[in-house]
Amino acid sequence: MRALSTCPRHKYKGSSKDVSLSFASYESTQAEDDDKPPIVILHGLFGSKNNWKSLSKAMVNATRRKVYALDARNHGESPHTQDMDYILMANDLDLFCKERGLRKVAVIGHSMGGRTAMTFALTRPSMVERLVVVDVAPTTMPSTVLDDNILAKHIESMEMVLPQLSPDMSSPAARKEAERILTSFIPEEGVRKFLLSSLQKGERLYEWQFNLQGLKRNLANIITMHDLKGLSYDEDVLFVCGANSPYVR
Incomplete structure (x- = not known):
């Protein structure tokens, strides 16, 4: 300590x-x-x-x-x-x-x-x-993280998910489709499962529980x-x- x-x-x-x-x-x-x-x-x-x-x-x-x-x-x-x-x-x-x-x-x-x-x-x-x-x-985060733009790539992959999810989908079906999309960008199953735990059905559409655009806009403030x-x-x-x-x- x-x-x-x-x-x-x-x-x-x-x-x-x-x-x-x-x-x-x-x-x-x-x-x-x-x-x-x-x-x-x-x-x-x-x-x-x-x-x-x-x-x-x-x-x-x-x-x-x-x-x-x-x-x-x-x-x-x-x-x-x-x-x-x-x-x-x-x-x-x-x-x-x-x-x-x-x-x-x-x-x-x-x-x-x-x-x-x-x-x-x-x-x-x-x-x-x-x-x-x-x-x-x-x-500041290590160069191994910054050079690979890991967090930015996670955000970009999650941006691709929501337009592909119909509000008529059941929660299990939406989660399965979201994982299929994320698999192309995030090979680690544990990371995908962690992110998918924040996928939820809103009043009309599926949404991420976190403010994805707000995180994207402030990513530079988060990594330093x-x-x-x-x-x-x-x-x-x-x-x-x-x-x-x-x-x-």
Whole structure:
């Protein structure tokens, strides 16, 4: 475990108002330890709070803490916005805490959520009891990801799916057709299944649960962390990553 700090050039201020985030909360059936701050979980790009349902319940049982799993802006059931960057998403987390009177939290962030968590810890260190960052580093994404344009290709492939899905299709049929289309562009079955978990039937048409155009427009802000000169988080930070992950090098 280690502390987190950055040595970039200047502070950055987002240009959009804060967003009130959708969330799921999990509590123990036994007495909670009121002395311990709650755990807040931030999902990754293309994800949602539902990805963490099982782990949230396990954390409640293991820690006797309350657990909140959040939907980031432009994801899940949270509002769609024109602007998106890590300063704004850290501001959203700050608003979430203020809305619930949370003065200190333990934060777990995966991928995009990990960068939001690091930004939050660097800009509001007194509010973070402990920090866990999963499968991402406090730097620009590795060249292996950027050179292959992996995330941009995922977005392009998902853009091709919706026009091919008739609103008359059953959900299983639509999911099967969507996977057939994605298979041509995304060879990893696990990635396809993950993306397809966010395909849903809207009021009239099939749609992605995340704001695909908003993510496409702000992709440059997602693959790079902001410069936060002179800021530090001096508590221990746990970084977790897979040995073969292309996102941490």
